Amino acid sequence: MTFSVFLENLQDQYVNNLPFVAYRNPNETIIKTFLQQDDTLYKTTNFSESGFVFSPFNIKETSVLIPVETSLILEFESETIEEPSINSCTSKVIETFDITVAKQNHIALVEKGIKAIHKGTFEKVVLSRQESITISETNPIKIYKRLLETYPTAYVYVWFHPKVGLWLGATPETLLHIENNQFSTMALAGTQVYKNTIDVVWKDKELEEQQIVTNFIVSNLESQLDNLKISEVETAKAGNLLHLKTHISGRVNSDTSSLKNIIEILHPTPAVCGMPKEEAKQFILENEAYKRDFYTGFLGELNIKKSISRNPNRRNVENNAYTRIKTVSNLFVNLRCMQIQNTEALLYIGGGITKDSNPNLEWEETMAKSVTMKKVLQ
Numbered sequence: 395m396t397f398s399v400f401l402e403n404l405q406d407q408y409v410n411n412l413p414f415v416a417y418r419n420p421n422e423t424i425i426k427t428f429l430q431q432d433d434t435l436y437k438t439t440n441f442s443e444s445g446f447v448f449s450p451f452n453i454k455e456t457s458v459l460i461p462v463e464t465s466l467i468l469e470f471e472s473e474t475i476e477e478p479s480i481n482s483c484t485s486k487v488i489e490t491f492d493i494t495v496a497k498q499n500h501i502a503l504v505e506k507g508i509k510a511i512h513k514g515t516f517e518k519v520v521l522s523r524q525e526s527i528t529i530s531e532t533n534p535i536k537i538y539k540r541l542l543e544t545y546p547t548a549y550v551y552v553w554f555h556p557k558v559g560l561w562l563g564a565t566p567e568t569l570l571h572i573e574n575n576q577f578s579t580m581a582l583a584g585t586q587v588y589k590n591t592i593d594v595v596w597k598d599k600e601l602e603e604q605q606i607v608t609n610f611i612v613s614n615l616e617s618q619l620d621n622l623k624i625s626e627v628e629t630a631k632a633g634n635l636l637h638l639k640t641h642i643s644g645r646v647n648s649d650t651s652s653l654k655n656i657i658e659i660l661h662p663t664p665a666v667c668g669m670p671k672e673e674a675k676q677f678i679l680e681n682e683a684y685k686r687d688f689y690t691g692f693l694g695e696l697n698i699k700k701s702i703s704r705n706p707n708r709r710n711v712e713n714n715a716y717t718r719i720k721t722v723s724n725l726f727v728n729l730r731c732m733q734i735q736n737t738e739a740l741l742y743i744g745g746g747i748t749k750d751s752n753p754n755l756e757w758e759e760t761m762a763k764s765v766t767m768k769k770v771l772q
């Protein structure tokens with residue numbers, strides 16, 4: 395199958411108004427797609443189903459599932475990936491919102507967040523906004539192709555359901571990866587604009603903001619994991635941005651640590667919500683001037699059975715005896731994403747607020763983050 399034929403499959407599915415998702419893991423070349431064969435809105439009830447899950451920020455709302463059983467699953471192996479050079483802020487899209495008003499509103503929101511931190515309501519809160527852009531290229535498959543070409547190190551997806559909407563994104567953040575009982579995640583936070591080097595100095599504000607995420611994950615999961623490993627914090631590049639990242643891994647230690655339990659412990663992490671979780675979430679739901687929907691939710695493969703052969707080159711009967719089945723869940727946080735509605739793209743961008751945040755710089759940070767999607771909409 396050629397790449398054009400693979401993309402035509404997605405295009406046909408979209409034209410026929412049927413649900414689908416296409417996604418590529420960070421630094422990988424295989425693009426996988428689930429083409430649902432009916433237009434039912436399937437939901438997960440307890441994350442024990444097998445399929446592709448699309449969950450909102452507010453977990454009390456519907457988590458949509460594209461089930462394995464009702465889907466045609468195709469894979470396409472693309473050519474070797476290479477990161478194209480990215481200039482920051484080259485977008486030439488039409489902003490249909492009033493930037494002055496948007497700036498005032500975001501600054502006022504951040505100031506309110508900082509006040510709540512000083513009052514002791516919470517230590518950190520992630521505050522976000524939505525930006526509307528008129529686009530001339532509305533074909534999601536063409537936009538998806540550009541995303542794939544532009545962000546080889548991100549998790550790049552297009553997701554569509556006729557009863558929910560059309561979302562695309564290129565996220566740098568893993569929520570969790572579980573293979574049988576082997577677990578890994580990351581604490582990703584702190585942002586600066588990439589200027590041709592990853593050898594940069596981080597301020598205390600960003601270091602603290604990221605440490606809050608690491609501490610939250612470790613303290614909430616350490617009783618569930620054996621052989622817990624926490625990496626040194628490193629600088630990671632994501633498009634035109636740099637973030638601080640820590641890898642955390644371990645072995646899920648008991649049958650009671652179901653996937654649902656782990657998801658509920660982790661989501662939403664202080665990388666997208668705040669600390670303490672409930673207080674920050676309440677503030678977000680009450681104060682952000684729009685509804686996050688699936689932004690800062692999570693998406694990805696849920697309980698997918700994959701076979702591992704000891705020797706993949708030998709396809710004889712004897713070798714089949716060595717084939718083992720593993721169950722894999724690979725979930726990503728829905729960041730650097732957008733929703734497309736006719737000729738309008740709705741971009742979602744936010745940033746972590748601590749006591750040391752500067753509201754003007756927080757606004758600038760959301761502008762820098764919005765470039766990730768704007769770049770492919772030109």
Ligand SMILES: C=C(O[C@H]1C=CC=C(C(=O)O)[C@@H]1O)C(=O)O
Nearest residue numbers: 583584585665729743744745746
């Ligand atoms: C909430 C977002 O980013 C999160 C992930 C990395 C860095 C972040 C930050 O520096 O604030 C955020 O925690 C977003 O991109 O909308």
